[in-house]
Amino acid sequence: MALIISGIDVSKGIAIGNVHLLNRGAPEVFEHKLKKDEIESEVERFQKAVDEASNHLRGIRDTIPKDTSTDVAAFIDSHILMLKDSMLRKVPVGIIRKQRCNAEWALKIQHDKLISTFEQMEDDYLRTRVNDVGHVINLIQQILKDRQYAVQIDAQPLKGRIIVADDLTPADTVLMQTQSIAGFITELGGPLSHTAILARSLGIPAVVGVQGARSLLRQEERIIIDGSSGMVLAGADQKTIQSYRMRQRKEKEARRKLRALRDVSARTRDGRRISLQANIELAEDMIALRQSGADGVGLYRTEFLYIDREEPADEAEQLNAYRTIIRALKGKPLTIRTLDLGAEKEFDPHFQGPLTQNPALGLRAIRRSLKDIDLFKQQLRAILRASSYGPVRILLPMVTSHAELVQSLSILGQAKQELESEQRSYDQNIPIGAMIEVPAAALSAHIFAKQLSFLSIGTNDLIQYTLAIDRIDDQVNYLYDPLHPSVLKLVDLTLRAGRHAKIPVAMCGEMAGDPRYTRLLLGLGLQEFSTHPSNLLEIKQIVNRSRISELEKPARRILNTTLPARITSLVDSLND
Numbered sequence: 001m002a003l004i005i006s007g008i009d010v011s012k013g014i015a016i017g018n019v020h021l022l023n024r025g026a027p028e029v030f031e032h033k034l035k036k037d038e039i040e041s042e043v044e045r046f047q048k049a050v051d052e053a054s055n056h057l058r059g060i061r062d063t064i065p066k067d068t069s070t071d072v073a074a075f076i077d078s079h080i081l082m083l084k085d086s087m088l089r090k091v092p093v094g095i096i097r098k099q100r101c102n103a104e105w106a107l108k109i110q111h112d113k114l115i116s117t118f119e120q121m122e123d124d125y126l127r128t129r130v131n132d133v134g135h136v137i138n139l140i141q142q143i144l145k146d147r148q149y150a151v152q153i154d155a156q157p158l159k160g161r162i163i164v165a166d167d168l169t170p171a172d173t174v175l176m177q178t179q180s181i182a183g184f185i186t187e188l189g190g191p192l193s194h195t196a197i198l199a200r201s202l203g204i205p206a207v208v209g210v211q212g213a214r215s216l217l218r219q220e221e222r223i224i225i226d227g228s229s230g231m232v233l234a235g236a237d238q239k240t241i242q243s244y245r246m247r248q249r250k251e252k253e254a255r256r257k258l259r260a261l262r263d264v265s266a267r268t269r270d271g272r273r274i275s276l277q278a279n280i281e282l283a284e285d286m287i288a289l290r291q292s293g294a295d296g297v298g299l300y301r302t303e304f305l306y307i308d309r310e311e312p313a314d315e316a317e318q319l320n321a322y323r324t325i326i327r328a329l330k331g332k333p334l335t336i337r338t339l340d341l342g343a344e345k346e347f348d349p350h351f352q353g354p355l356t357q358n359p360a361l362g363l364r365a366i367r368r369s370l371k372d373i374d375l376f377k378q379q380l381r382a383i384l385r386a387s388s389y390g391p392v393r394i395l396l397p398m399v400t401s402h403a404e405l406v407q408s409l410s411i412l413g414q415a416k417q418e419l420e421s422e423q424r425s426y427d428q429n430i431p432i433g434a435m436i437e438v439p440a441a442a443l444s445a446h447i448f449a450k451q452l453s454f455l456s457i458g459t460n461d462l463i464q465y466t467l468a469i470d471r472i473d474d475q476v477n478y479l480y481d482p483l484h485p486s487v488l489k490l491v492d493l494t495l496r497a498g499r500h501a502k503i504p505v506a507m508c509g510e511m512a513g514d515p516r517y518t519r520l521l522l523g524l525g526l527q528e529f530s531t532h533p534s535n536l537l538e539i540k541q542i543v544n545r546s547r548i549s550e551l552e553k554p555a556r557r558i559l560n561t562t563l564p565a566r567i568t569s570l571v572d573s574l575n576d
C-alpha cells in the first residue's frame with residue numbers, strides 16, 4: 001500500500017532510491033560528580049575532544065572537490081569557527097571547574113543555555129542557527145562518548161540511496177555528496193537551516209521536517225521524494241514509479257538547459273542586452289547568486305544589520321559586511337538599499353515613534369531614516385567608504401516626496417564632506433537612486449529622475465499601496481494583482497520617466513522574478529530585472545528566446561485594456 005508523507009520542500013528535484021536509515025541521535029548524557037583531583041584531567045579530556053572535532057571537520061573540508069563552490073567550504077568553516085569560540089571552548093571548562101561535573105554534562109548545560117538564547121530571537125534566519133550550535137555540540141558529545149565519531153557514512157555504499165535521518169550536519173551533507181546519494185529526508189530542520197541551503201547549492205533533492213520519517217520508512221525500501229512539493233512516497237506501484245522517472249528525466253533536462261545558461265549573457269533575439277541582477281539579504285545568498293550567473297546585486301536589503309540585535313551594526317561592521325559582498329562580486333555592481341525599517345521591523349524598542357494603527361503607512365523606510373539622521377548618516381558613510389572597493393550604488397526606499405529626496409541628498413553631501421575632511425576615499429560619482437514603491441513616487445518619477453542616476457520599481461510595495469492591500473494580510477491576498485491596470489500604468493509611467501531622463505530603471509519586486517510577466521515587462525521597456533537568484537536562469541531563458549520588437553505592440557495593447565480577464569488572456573497569449 002502506498003504511503004504519502006509530507007515535509008518541507010527545501011531542495012528541488014525528484015529522487016527515486018532505496019532508504020538508508022541513519023540513526024545518529026544525540027547521545028544521552030548523565031551527570032557525574034568529580035573529585036577535586038579529577039577536575040583538571042576532565043578539562044583536558046574536554047579540550048582534546050574539541051580539538052578532535054575541529055580536526056574531523058577540517059578533514060571533511062579537504063574532501064570537497066576543487067570545482068565545488070567555495071561557499072560550501074564556508075559552511076564547514078563556520079562550524080570550525082564555532083569550535084574556536086569561547087562559548088564552546090571556554091564556558092564549558094568554567095562549568096566543569098565550578099560545578100565539578102563531567103565534560104558531557106557541562107556541555108549539555110551550555111547547550112541548553114545557548115538554545116534558550118537563540119530561541120528568543122525573532123529573526124527566522126538567526127533562530128535557525130541554533131541547529132548549527134546543536135550540530136557542533138553533538139559532534140563533541142559523540143567524540144567524548146566513543147572517541148571515534150566520524151560518521152562512517154563513507155564506509156557504506158550509499159550511491160543512489162535516499163538518506164533518512166533525524167538531522168544532518170553540513171559536514172554530513174558534504175560527505176554524502178561525494179558519495180553520490182540520490183536525496184535525503186530529515187525529521188528536523190527547516191528551509192533556512194545550513195543543511196537545507198547546502199542541499200540546494202549542491203543540487204541534492206531534499207525534504208526536511210518529515211516527522212517520524214525514521215519509524216515510518218523501512219531500511220532498503222524503495223521510495224520517491226519530490227523536493228519541489230515536499231512529498232515522500234513509499235510503496236508506489238510500477239506505473240507511478242515510471243511516471244516519476246519520466247518527470248525526473250524531463251526536470252533534469254530542463255535544469256541542465258538552465259544551468260548551461262549561467263555564463264551566457266541575457267540578450268534578446270534582436271540584440272538588446274538585459275541586465276539580470278539578484279536580490280540578497282545575507283552574505284550566504286552569494287552562493288545562490290553565483291550559481292545564477294547574476295550580473296550583480298540589484299537590491300541588497302540591509303535590515304539584518306539592524307534588527308534582532310541589541311545595537312545596530314556600527315559603521316565599521318557595516319563597512320565590513322558591504323566589503324565582503326563587494327569582494328565576492330568581483331567587479332559586478334552592488335546596489336545597497338538604505339535601511340527599510342518600519343514600525344513592525346523596529347530594532348530599538350525605546351524608539352520614540354508614536355504607536356500606529358497602520359505601520360505600512362507609518363514611519364518606515366526613508367521616513368524613519370530622516371527621523372534619525374545620525375543613524376542614516378552612519379549608514380551612508382559606511383556605503384560611501386565601501387564604494388572605494390568596487391562598484392556600488394545607493395538606493396533609497398519608499399521615497400514619496402521631492403522634499404525627502406532633497407533632504408536625503410543633503411545628508412549624503414554631509415557624509416561625503418566628513419569623509420573628505422577625514423581623508424577617506426570613496427567613489428565621488430557613486431550613483432544614487434530611489435525605489436518607486438508608492439503611487440505618488442511613480443507619478444513624480446519624471447521629477448525624481450532629474451536628480452537621480454537610476455530608479456528601481458519595488459512592485460511588492462507599489463502593488464500594496466496602489467491597490468490598498470496589506471501585503472501580509474492573508475484575507476486580502478486574493479486582491480494582490482500585478483496585472484491590475486493601475487499597477488501596469490504606474491510601471492509604464494516610471495519606465496517612461498527613466499527613458500525621458502536617460503537613466504536606467506530597474507524592477508526589484510517579486511514581479512520581476514515571475515516568468516509570467518517577463519515578456520510583458522520587456523515589451524514595456526524594462527531592461528534591468530532584479531529578483532531572488534533562484535528565478536534568474538528561468539527569466540534569462542525567456543529573455544534569450546524573446547524579440548522585443550515583437551513584444552512592444554502587444555504590451556501597449558495590454559496597457560490599454562481595462563478588463564482583468566482580457567488582460568490575463570492577452571498576457572497568456574504573449575507567453576505562448
Ligand code: PEP
Pocket residue numbers: 299301340437457458459460461462508509510
Ligand atoms: C518592494 O517593495 O518591491 C521591494 C523590493 O522591497 P521590500 O520587498 O523589501 O519591501
Ligand code: MG
Pocket residue numbers: 437458460461
Ligand atoms: Mg518595499
